[in-house]
Amino acid sequence: MKKLFYVVLLVAMAILVYYYTPHAPHEIANWYHAAALEAHLAGNSDAAMNFLEQGVAWSPEQPDLYATRSEIYQRMGRHKDAIREQDRIVEICRASPSLSLGRALNGRAYCRALGEIELNEGLEDVQQAIEFEGGESAFYLDTRGYLYYLLGDLDLAERDLVRAKDLAEEMYHIGLIEIEQTTYAGLREKQRTQYDHFLAVIYHHLGLLYQRQDRTELADRYLSRGDELGYDPERGVW
Numbered sequence: 001m002k003k004l005f006y007v008v009l010l011v012a013m014a015i016l017v018y019y020y021t022p023h024a025p026h027e028i029a030n031w032y033h034a035a036a037l038e039a040h041l042a043g044n045s046d047a048a049m050n051f052l053e054q055g056v057a058w059s060p061e062q063p064d065l066y067a068t069r070s071e072i073y074q075r076m077g078r079h080k081d082a083i084r085e086q087d088r089i090v091e092i093c094r095a096s097p098s099l100s101l102g103r104a105l106n107g108r109a110y111c112r113a114l115g116e117i118e119l120n121e122g123l124e125d126v127q128q129a130i131e132f133e134g135g136e137s138a139f140y141l142d143t144r145g146y147l148y149y150l151l152g153d154l155d156l157a158e159r160d161l162v163r164a165k166d167l168a169e170e171m172y173h174i175g176l177i178e179i180e181q182t183t184y185a186g187l188r189e190k191q192r193t194q195y196d197h198f199l200a201v202i203y204h205h206l207g208l209l210y211q212r213q214d215r216t217e218l219a220d221r222y223l224s225r226g227d228e229l230g231y232d233p234e235r236g237v238w
Contacts, residue, residue, distance in 0.1 A: 025058045025059045026058075026059050026062065028055075028058045028059070029055040029056070029058040029059035029062050029065060030055075031055075032051045032052065032054045032055035032058065032065075033051070033052070033055050033062075033064060033065055033068065035051040036048040036049075036051035036052045036055065036065075036068060037068065039051060040068070040071075040072060045072055045075075045076065048068075048072060049069065049072065052065055052068060052069050052072075061092050061096075063089045063092050063093065063099065063104070066085040066086070066088045066089050066092075067085070067086075067089060067107065069085045070082040070083075070085035070086050070089075070107075070111060071236060073085065074111065074114055074115070074236075075236060079111070079112075079114070079115025079116075079117055080115070080117070082111050082114075082115065083108065083111050083112060083115065083117075083118065086104070086107055086108035086111045087108065089104045089107060089108070090104045090105060090108055092104075100133075101129075101132055102128075102129040102130075102132045102133035102140070103129070103139075105125045105126065105128050105129035105132070106125070106126055106129040106139060106140050106143050108122070108125050109122040109123070109125035109126035109129065109143050109144075109147065110122075110126075110143045110146075112125070112147075113143060113146050113147050113150060114238060116150055119147055119150055119151050120151075122143075122147050123144065123147045123148075123151070126140055126143045126144045126147065127144070129143075130144070136163070136167060137167070138164045138165075138167035138168040138171060138198075138202065139164075141160045141161070141163050141164035141167070142160070142161065142164040142168070142201070142202050142205060144160050145157045145158075145159070145160030145161035145163075145164055145205065145209075146161070146205045148160060149161070149205065149208060149209050149212070154209065154212060154213060157209050158209055158213075161202070161205055161206045161209055162206070164202050164205075165202050165203070165206055168198060168199050168202045169199070171195075171198075172195050172198070172199050175191070175195045176192070176195065179191045179192055179195075193230070196229040196230050197229065197230050197231075197237045199229055200225075200226045200227075200228075200229035200230045200231040200237060201226070201231060201237065201238060202226075203222045203223070203225045203226035203229065203231070204222070204223060204226035204227075204231045204238075206222045207219050207220070207221070207222035207223030207224075207225075207226060208223070210222060211223070
């Protein structure tokens with residue numbers, strides 16, 4: 001009964017927004033996306049996918065819908081399907097100057113790295129992202145370094161991952177200071193968790209590299225620090 005009420009309420013709100021809001025399709029898609037995230041967090045992938053399908057039907061040019069669908073496919077081990085969703089994001093961003101093409105390319109590259117497939121294509125993606133954006137980014141260097149690691153080029157992997165770690169630590173400490181200025185405690189905790197997870201992934205990648213290089217002490221240090229900060233593939237922190 002509760003589920004039926006929720007669906008009826010969602011449909012009713014969709015109708016109201018459609019007739020009274022000029023940005024109706026986008027807003028309705030946002031509602032479906034929120035419902036999908038809630039279902040995904042509850043472990044109901046089928047319901048999440050159904051909500052996302054509805055969201056895409058309302059607003060097919062909304063990248064976050066495809067990003068969430070890609071993440072669900074990754075968690076299911078359907079890596080090629082996950083990459084297909086990232087392909088759509090790249091297409092959308094190429095057609096819209098207001099969206100970040102570099103971020104989209106990096107997302108597809110990392111998706112390929114997580115699936116450990118199409119690694120050379122992933123490397124091409126992240127190289128384009130770096131050239132497109134210019135400057136250094138911990139996100140992009142981590143992706144490229146991890147791809148180099150998977151491809152067996154440990155020297156280039158170390159160069160990128162160490163630099164990504166340094167940049168990420170700078171961002172982390174600045175971010176913690178900024179978070180303290182946030183009044184709402186719940187938001188502070190959410191932002192702190194996001195920063196923790198970002199650094200956790202980079203530490204884990206660096207730990208894997210040192211492990212491959214038989215640098216046991218460094219490997220254990222960074223793998224442990226990654227775990228402490230929340231690295232957990234089962235929860236999508238990877």
